[in-house]
Amino acid sequence: MKKSIRMALLGATSLALLTACGDKKETEAETQSDKRPAFASTYTPQPSETTLITNARIIDGTGQEIENASLLMTDGKITSVGTDIRAEADITINADGKYVTPGIIDIHSHLGNYPTPSVTAHGDGNEVTSPITSEVYAEHGVWPQDPGFDEALQGGVTTLHILPGSANLFGGRGVTLRNIPARTVQAMKFPDAPYTLKMACGENPKRVYGNKGGPGSRMGNVAGYRKNWIKAQGYKKKRDKGGDDFKRDLQLETLADVLDGKILVNMHCYRADEMVQILDLAKEFDYKVTTFHHAVESYKIADILKEHDTCSAMWADWYGFKMESYDGILENVPFVHAAGACAMIHSDDEKGIQRLNQEVAKTWAHGNRAGLNISKAEAWKWLSTNPAKALGILDETGTLEVGKRADVVMWSADPFTTYARPEKVFLDGALLFDKESGLKPKSDFRLGFGG
Amino acid sequence: MILLRTLTTALLFSVVASSALAQDYFISDAKLVTNTSKGIMENADVIIRAGKITQIGADLTAPAGVEFINAEGRWVTPGLFAPFSRLGLMDIGGEDVTNDTSSGDSETSISELASDSFNPKAVFVANTRRMGVTHAVISPSAAGDSIFGGTGAIINLSGAYDSIETPRAFVHVQLGESGTRRAGGSRAAALQQLRSALNDAQAYPSRYQGPEDGDALSRQDAKALVGAARGDMPLLISANRAMDMLNIISLKDDFKNLDIIILGAAEAWQIADQLAAADIKVMVDPHENLPSSFDSIGARLDNVVILDKAGVDYAITNASALGIQRPATLAQHAGNAVGNGLSWNKAFAAITVTPAKWFGLKGSLSNGEAANLVVWDGDPLNVTSAPTHMFINGERQSLTSRQTALRDRYNPTSNDTRPHKYR
Numbered sequence: 001m002k003k004s005i006r007m008a009l010l011g012a013t014s015l016a017l018l019t020a021c022g023d024k025k026e027t028e029a030e031t032q033s034d035k036r037p038a039f040a041s042t043y044t045p046q047p048s049e050t051t052l053i054t055n056a057r058i059i060d061g062t063g064q065e066i067e068n069a070s071l072l073m074t075d076g077k078i079t080s081v082g083t084d085i086r087a088e089a090d091i092t093i094n095a096d097g098k099y100v101t102p103g104i105i106d107i108h109s110h111l112g113n114y115p116t117p118s119v120t121a122h123g124d125g126n127e128v129t130s131p132i133t134s135e136v137y138a139e140h141g142v143w144p145q146d147p148g149f150d151e152a153l154q155g156g157v158t159t160l161h162i163l164p165g166s167a168n169l170f171g172g173r174g175v176t177l178r179n180i181p182a183r184t185v186q187a188m189k190f191p192d193a194p195y196t197l198k199m200a201c202g203e204n205p206k207r208v209y210g211n212k213g214g215p216g217s218r219m220g221n222v223a224g225y226r227k228n229w230i231k232a233q234g235y236k237k238k239r240d241k242g243g244d245d246f247k248r249d250l251q252l253e254t255l256a257d258v259l260d261g262k263i264l265v266n267m268h269c270y271r272a273d274e275m276v277q278i279l280d281l282a283k284e285f286d287y288k289v290t291t292f293h294h295a296v297e298s299y300k301i302a303d304i305l306k307e308h309d310t311c312s313a314m315w316a317d318w319y320g321f322k323m324e325s326y327d328g329i330l331e332n333v334p335f336v337h338a339a340g341a342c343a344m345i346h347s348d349d350e351k352g353i354q355r356l357n358q359e360v361a362k363t364w365a366h367g368n369r370a371g372l373n374i375s376k377a378e379a380w381k382w383l384s385t386n387p388a389k390a391l392g393i394l395d396e397t398g399t400l401e402v403g404k405r406a407d408v409v410m411w412s413a414d415p416f417t418t419y420a421r422p423e424k425v426f427l428d429g430a431l432l433f434d435k436e437s438g439l440k441p442k443s444d445f446r447l448g449f450g451g
Numbered sequence: 452m453i454l455l456r457t458l459t460t461a462l463l464f465s466v467v468a469s470s471a472l473a474q475d476y477f478i479s480d481a482k483l484v485t486n487t488s489k490g491i492m493e494n495a496d497v498i499i500r501a502g503k504i505t506q507i508g509a510d511l512t513a514p515a516g517v518e519f520i521n522a523e524g525r526w527v528t529p530g531l532f533a534p535f536s537r538l539g540l541m542d543i544g545g546e547d548v549t550n551d552t553s554s555g556d557s558e559t560s561i562s563e564l565a566s567d568s569f570n571p572k573a574v575f576v577a578n579t580r581r582m583g584v585t586h587a588v589i590s591p592s593a594a595g596d597s598i599f600g601g602t603g604a605i606i607n608l609s610g611a612y613d614s615i616e617t618p619r620a621f622v623h624v625q626l627g628e629s630g631t632r633r634a635g636g637s638r639a640a641a642l643q644q645l646r647s648a649l650n651d652a653q654a655y656p657s658r659y660q661g662p663e664d665g666d667a668l669s670r671q672d673a674k675a676l677v678g679a680a681r682g683d684m685p686l687l688i689s690a691n692r693a694m695d696m697l698n699i700i701s702l703k704d705d706f707k708n709l710d711i712i713i714l715g716a717a718e719a720w721q722i723a724d725q726l727a728a729a730d731i732k733v734m735v736d737p738h739e740n741l742p743s744s745f746d747s748i749g750a751r752l753d754n755v756v757i758l759d760k761a762g763v764d765y766a767i768t769n770a771s772a773l774g775i776q777r778p779a780t781l782a783q784h785a786g787n788a789v790g791n792g793l794s795w796n797k798a799f800a801a802i803t804v805t806p807a808k809w810f811g812l813k814g815s816l817s818n819g820e821a822a823n824l825v826v827w828d829g830d831p832l833n834v835t836s837a838p839t840h841m842f843i844n845g846e847r848q849s850l851t852s853r854q855t856a857l858r859d860r861y862n863p864t865s866n867d868t869r870p871h872k873y874r
Contacts, residue, residue, distance in 0.1 A: 365835035418786030
């Protein structure tokens with residue numbers, strides 16, 4: 001189990017202390033003169049040609065499936081979708097009845113911060129030095145040469161959210177990336193996507209810190225959240241007031257940004273009862289939990305999750321590797337969806353991310369077998385639409401609607417089968433993977449092992 | 452009250468009686484995957500009597516007293532055989548006291564039997580059974596300073612207390628990074644531990660005169676390795692790097708009778724011809740395509756396709772993605788091999804008849820064989836399919852489990868308004 005490996009590595013990685021970066025005035029001055037805030041996105045789409053895909057079976061991510069449809073991509077954007085399109089294009093692709101869908105979005109990935117090869121030196125996803133590390137940013141631990149990015153692209157993943165691990169109550173900031181082959185993480189950052197905060201419930205924090213000063217129980221977990229939200233409230237008040245005596249604090253800055261509604265809370269939580277405790281915690285401090293991750297028991301409280309407009313990012317069939325995941329069922333995603341709550345698939349795994357369509361197909365079929373009647377077009381929302389919504393980027397991607405980024409996958413067969421593979425993957429209208437021509441990215445790491 | 456008790460006794464008795472006197476079945480109109488020279492038969496009928504398949508063919512006449520199952524043209528196949536798992540060896544992987552897969556502090560290794568740790572009532576057994584798996588290899592893992600996991604078993608997934616089919620089926624040994632670490636820090640040390648152990652087993656019992664005798668193994672472990680050292684049972688070796696596998700091939704120069712199966716074999720495609728020539732079998736996971744470690748830099752999706760072309764004898768596992776704990780996704784991994792170019796028949800054989808034969812079982816459907824079969828609601832290698840009926844040794848199996856009980860309690864289509872704990 002990958003998770004336990006990650007946790008097992010904790011001891012070793014805890015030696016890699018974060019170098020303290022103070023609140024130096026010079027840094028701010030430099031940044032201003034550069035006119036680009038530090039760590040800002042430098043993402044630029046690859047050059048693209050006007051491309052028309054014809055004769056496709058389009059699942060558009062809004063719940064529609066359209067036969068004999070066409071899709072036009074111009075300057076990286078979707079400019080036309082439908083059955084009655086006549087357009088001139090540099091390139092016309094006859095899909096020959098094949099499925100065309102939005103690019104897949106994985107809201108829970110550790111590509112780059114737990115990259116392959118999984119050597120100790122690559123364990124950059126958990127800052128296991130304190131249960132409160134809201135000052136760290138996942139992007140500072142992301143290695144763009146992780147070969148997993150390239151394979152995920154070939155699985156149709158065009159956008160992904162990289163999170164810190166789940167050792168800490170407050171794990172740090174997550175980052176949303178375009179899955180573009182690049183040399184730097186800045187070049188992958190989704191422009192203007194909101195930051196996220198990773199928090200964790202349950203067994204992990206209390207296991208990791210039980211003998212290191214706590215928390216050592218679920219009681220301690222909740223006390224830890226509350227203490228720090230109280231601190232954040234005080235900090236926010238000072239920050240709002242401003243003045244010379246205000247001193248920047250990276251740890252509280254992240255939490256205050258949550259209280260200001262600028263940062264989306266993504267919380268690792270398995271058990272139903274615990275998720276509802278967390279919803280009460282959020283009420284106490286007036287913030288919103290955007291998405292529960294793993295959420296193996298969301299099916300038990302789908303009505304409450306709907307009421308709170310909180311999403312669940314789930315697996316199709318992972319469960320049972322620890323006590324809090326023991327009650328996993330194969331119908332979790334469709335059951336949450338059927339209750340009218342926001343449901344989506346996630347991988348948390350460098351192999352699972354390559355075939356998220358199969359994970360959705362599996363859980364969709366189990367749901368319908370249990371008596372639901374969900375269409376494929378509706379179930380596709382679990383792959384792109386709902387993760388886009390949860391990451392605050394639905395107005396830019398996640399569906400095939402006019403004006404959005406042309407993040408598009410053409411499949412060899414029905415993506416709700418085991419046998420389908422992406423044939424073409426477009427990111428902002430640029431063809432980045434093409435099975436036919438053999439076009440695909442290759443990490444530096446993979447060069448020169450031929451002997 | 453007395454009446455009720457009598458009725459209960461009668462019911463109990465009838466359950467016992469029916470399992471002793473197996474019900475006979477007539478399965479009609481099947482798309483039947485036989486895994487024999489008959490291939491896939493359309494519109495086939497199957498008769499199961501006294502636990503065995505007694506007849507397969509078209510338009511058969513049903514004997515009296517059989518229960519009818521109309522497959523309505525759907526797939527009927529041999530039950531899936533999971534080539535490598537830890538089913539029934541743990542309840543919660545993360546809770547040590549419930550996890551019997553390895554024993555780092557014990558004095559023994561090869562002589563430890565996975566079958567002694569096996570619990571057929573562990574919920575993963577029924578949860579995996581309902582996904583079409585009727586039989587599984589269960590294997591302990593290496594721990595402490597031994598490269599040997601122990602002696603593995605073959606079980607069926609009936610969940611019955613008598614479901615161990617072969618208690619001593621193979622010996623598991625780990626080379627690669629895991630074995631290297633356990634042997635003291637180098638591949639050389641791991642390989643030498645393996646060679647010495649095989650020598651100890653070959654020289655057993657003559658080498659063991661005093662309590663300190665044996666180069667690598669204690670008396671009890673040397674005795675437990677004798678069968679595998681003679682080739683009477685497989686030696687299952689975990690390795691991924693091509694060079695490690697070439698060293699395993701060389702091992703056969705000194706120990707000619709070894710029946711070697713390599714588990715993992717991520718870089719096997721690089722040495723496919725040598726593996727075929729040395730008659731070494733491999734278990735591969737068709738999802739392995741990343742350089743997860745420096746042992747598997749060359750991992751690629753079409754590994755199994757290349758092995759097939761070279762004539763290597765291979766089985767398909769789902770070792771990644773929690774598959775070892777719960778091989779429920781076995782069919783998906785075989786399906787992905789098809790997606791990457793392997794033929795359907797070969798991929799299906801790789802999760803049924805191929806590994807079954809390696810461990811002395813059949814894995815096919817023909818007259819006179821134990822009835823281990825599954826009726827599916829679709830193509831068994833497609834992720835959207837699931838079993839509708841299952842038989843193990845001719846007995847109808849339940850396809851319910853703890854997971855289906857939870858599902859039914861929380862099903863949004865339920866009209867039950869009672870509090871959940873009363874449903």
